[in-house]
Amino acid sequence: MMKRLAVLLLTxxxxxxxxxxxxxxxxxxxxxxxxxxxxxxxxxxxxQNMTLNVYNWGEYISNGSDDSVDVVDAFEKLTxxxxxxxxxxxxxxLYAKLKSGAANYDVIIPSDYMVAKMINEGMLKKLNxxxxxxxxxxxxxxxxxxxxxQNEYTVPYMLCTTGIIYNxxxxxxxxxxxxxxxxxxxAGNILMFNNSRDAYAIAxxxxxxxxxxxxxxxxxxxxxxxxAQKPLVQAYVMDEIFDKMIGGEAAIGVYYSGDAITMIDxxxxxxxxxxxxxxxLSVDCMAIPAASEHQEAAEMFINFMCETDIGKANCxxxxxxxxxxxxxxxxxxxxxxxxIAYPSEEEAAREKVFTALSxxxxxxxxxxxxxxxxxxxxxSGLLFLSLLAAMVALALFNIxxxxxxxxxxxx
Amino acid sequence: MKTKHLRLMQRAYIVLFFGFMYLxxxxxxxxxxxxxxxxxxxxGFTLKWYSSLLHNSSILNALWVSIEVALLSAVxxxxxxxxxxxxxxxxxRKSRLLVTxxxxxxxxxxxxxxxxxxxxxxVAYQRFAGGISWLPDTIMGFPxxxxxxxxxxxxxxxxxxxxxxxxxxxxLYEAALDLGCDPRQAFFKVILPEISPAILSAFLICxxxxxxxxxxxxxxxGTVETLPIAIYSMTRKKVSPEIYALSTxxxxxxxAIILVSxxxxxxxxxxxxxxxxxxxx
Numbered sequence: 001m002m003k004r005l006a007v008l009l010l011t012x013x014x015x016x017x018x019x020x021x022x023x024x025x026x027x028x029x030x031x032x033x034x035x036x037x038x039x040x041x042x043x044x045x046x047x048q049n050m051t052l053n054v055y056n057w058g059e060y061i062s063n064g065s066d067d068s069v070d071v072v073d074a075f076e077k078l079t080x081x082x083x084x085x086x087x088x089x090x091x092x093x094l095y096a097k098l099k100s101g102a103a104n105y106d107v108i109i110p111s112d113y114m115v116a117k118m119i120n121e122g123m124l125k126k127l128n129x130x131x132x133x134x135x136x137x138x139x140x141x142x143x144x145x146x147x148x149x150q151n152e153y154t155v156p157y158m159l160c161t162t163g164i165i166y167n168x169x170x171x172x173x174x175x176x177x178x179x180x181x182x183x184x185x186x187a188g189n190i191l192m193f194n195n196s197r198d199a200y201a202i203a204x205x206x207x208x209x210x211x212x213x214x215x216x217x218x219x220x221x222x223x224x225x226x227x228a229q230k231p232l233v234q235a236y237v238m239d240e241i242f243d244k245m246i247g248g249e250a251a252i253g254v255y256y257s258g259d260a261i262t263m264i265d266x267x268x269x270x271x272x273x274x275x276x277x278x279x280x281l282s283v284d285c286m287a288i289p290a291a292s293e294h295q296e297a298a299e300m301f302i303n304f305m306c307e308t309d310i311g312k313a314n315c316x317x318x319x320x321x322x323x324x325x326x327x328x329x330x331x332x333x334x335x336x337x338x339x340i341a342y343p344s345e346e347e348a349a350r351e352k353v354f355t356a357l358s359x360x361x362x363x364x365x366x367x368x369x370x371x372x373x374x375x376x377x378x379x380s381g382l383l384f385l386s387l388l389a390a391m392v393a394l395a396l397f398n399i400x401x402x403x404x405x406x407x408x409x410x411x
Numbered sequence: 412m413k414t415k416h417l418r419l420m421q422r423a424y425i426v427l428f429f430g431f432m433y434l435x436x437x438x439x440x441x442x443x444x445x446x447x448x449x450x451x452x453x454x455g456f457t458l459k460w461y462s463s464l465l466h467n468s469s470i471l472n473a474l475w476v477s478i479e480v481a482l483l484s485a486v487x488x489x490x491x492x493x494x495x496x497x498x499x500x501x502x503x504r505k506s507r508l509l510v511t512x513x514x515x516x517x518x519x520x521x522x523x524x525x526x527x528x529x530x531x532x533x534v535a536y537q538r539f540a541g542g543i544s545w546l547p548d549t550i551m552g553f554p555x556x557x558x559x560x561x562x563x564x565x566x567x568x569x570x571x572x573x574x575x576x577x578x579x580x581x582x583l584y585e586a587a588l589d590l591g592c593d594p595r596q597a598f599f600k601v602i603l604p605e606i607s608p609a610i611l612s613a614f615l616i617c618x619x620x621x622x623x624x625x626x627x628x629x630x631x632x633g634t635v636e637t638l639p640i641a642i643y644s645m646t647r648k649k650v651s652p653e654i655y656a657l658s659t660x661x662x663x664x665x666x667a668i669i670l671v672s673x674x675x676x677x678x679x680x681x682x683x684x685x686x687x688x689x690x691x692x
Contacts, residue, residue: 067463087640101537
């Protein structure tokens with residue numbers, strides 16, 4: 001309550017400062033599909049030849065392809081700031097890039113647990129929310145999250161939840177819980193995450209542990225579950241799951257809710273379930289690295305991304321869940337009332353979020369994960385050994401033949 | 412009977428061999444015309460990925476960066492490498508061996524080592540230059556990418572040009588001097604035309620390696636992005652079919668270049684042969 005009051009006061013103060021009349025302001029049309037609030041000084045950096053370096057996940061913004069809105073282009077047109085937009089593939093590579101000092105970004109989009117880690121290590125700037133009035137549109141539910149308890153560093157961009165996607169024609173009974181992924185009847189028909197954190201969370205839910213382990217013993221115990229599951233698993237995948245599930249190559253897979261919508265669009269036999277044990281809610285957030293030199297312009301970019309038209313365009317392009325009520329209001333009926341993107345309250349109550357792990361636990365998780373991945377029942381190890389033996393035998397045979405020939409020639 | 416079997420096996424081998432090499436590309440080309448985003452079911456023919464590629468600024472930007480770096484680094488590396496080969500060719504036996512072996516190292520070295528060590532060097536330079544006002548300290552990005560690409564391209568040029576220089580008869584150069592050329596003229600009129608095929612092929616190799624490179628670029632690109640990095644970043648969501656379209660276009664362009672250059676070469680060859688025959692008559 002106090003917080004809300006403070007925010008209100010801040011907004012009021014901001015409005016006084018700028019001498020702006022009221023909320024009921026008009027809008028500026030940027031392109032045919034995009035209008036933004038005119039309650040904001042979008043053009044204050046015009047003519048300064050400024051470049052913002054934005055670092056986002058690949059394919060994670062509406063980019064003009066397939067008749068969508070080109071969000072970056074619209075921002076450049078509106079503000080006169082040019083954007084150098086580049087992409088990364090995982091939180092870990094984002095982190096490595098920033099840590100190495102080999103690049104300087106102004107806006108980055110890490111996920112929740114990486115935000116927590118970066119805050120701990122002083123890698124993020126505190127935001128000036130006066131420059132991001134659109135933060136007010138973020139649902140209460142997604143403010144002051146565990147990874148950023150005072151909400152000083154981040155603005156949520158997109159949400160998604162992990163869950164089970166299955167092919168209704170290939171299962172006798174619809175799966176309802178993570179434990180079904182350990183069911184021997186689906187042997188060779190299960191797809192698992194090929195990333196340690198998400199895969200661990202599944203095993204943790206199944207065995208009733210926390211998805212954010214506190215000790216290395218806990219990690220060891222949960223990874224045993226994954227080891228036990230390994231013989232049943234067809235493959236550990238990330239984006240390959242689209243084609244495997246759409247093509248009917250596997251009966252059950254685990255992935256992110258937003259992407260499940262895309263898969264079900266392509267293959268109506270597929271269905272989605274939020275498992276009973278709970279699921280992981282991940283939040284990708286916009287933040288500004290500590291080394292950024294254009295904080296105010298970066299905040300303008302973040303504010304722009306929270307504009308309703310922009311949020312809608314991104315949401316439709318990516319298919320993930322928006323944290324902004326205004327954007328949700330504007331969505332097509334189909335996406336708006338989708339049970340997958342916007343789960344029921346009961347399902348939402350079971351969602352858990354990742355927090356940063358201690359270094360010790362983190363490295364134990366990495367170690368055990370790669371051990372589990374390389375762990376084998378022995379079959380292919382034997383094959384490898386026999387191949388090696390065959391090669392050595394062949395080589396020896398060749399040498400022996402040569403020696404014999406040479407000896408024969410000597411006489 | 413035996414020869415028939417043999418011929419059948421030869422045919423089968425050739426089919427298998429070319430299938431192995433070209434089926435993946437053919438598969439990709441087919442799916443660049445696919446209606447849906449998947450790559451396992453063909454749902455209908457469309458050209459939409461080609462048209463939407465033209466509107467996808469992030470892919471196009473990455474492509475331009477790749478092409479710019481490739482062209483610039485190939486040109487610079489070719490010049491540097493050719494100069495180096497000339498120097499190496501005029502060295503004594505021992506120092507030539509030494510220098511040749513040193514140039515080998517970056518080629519046989521795993522790329523990841525080259526990439527990381529270059530990055531460390533650039534970061535260290537930035538720290539160092541931060542303290543000195545007249546040194547540019549924000550080099551991370553296009554400049555470092557370019558330097559890195561030149562660095563790994565130069566050895567390939569040396570290995571292409573040096574053998575050609577070895578074949579070259581030094582007497583040609585001496586004859587040019589005898590006939591009144593100064594050394595510069597002798598170089599440009601005699602040596603350079605003789606080794607130009609090697610220089611051209613070195614340039615093309617650099618171009619290919621540079622467009623292709625992921626590992627070294629990944630560590631040294633700063634805030635710019637080359638095409639391979641842009642494609643790699645798509646793995647969480649899904650590689651967009653626009654990439655198939657782009658790859659198809661690149662494949663066709665390269666195929667066209669090869670065909671045209673081969674046609675030109677064989678025309679030149681025939682012309683030379685004819686000239687020789689006429690002279691003989």
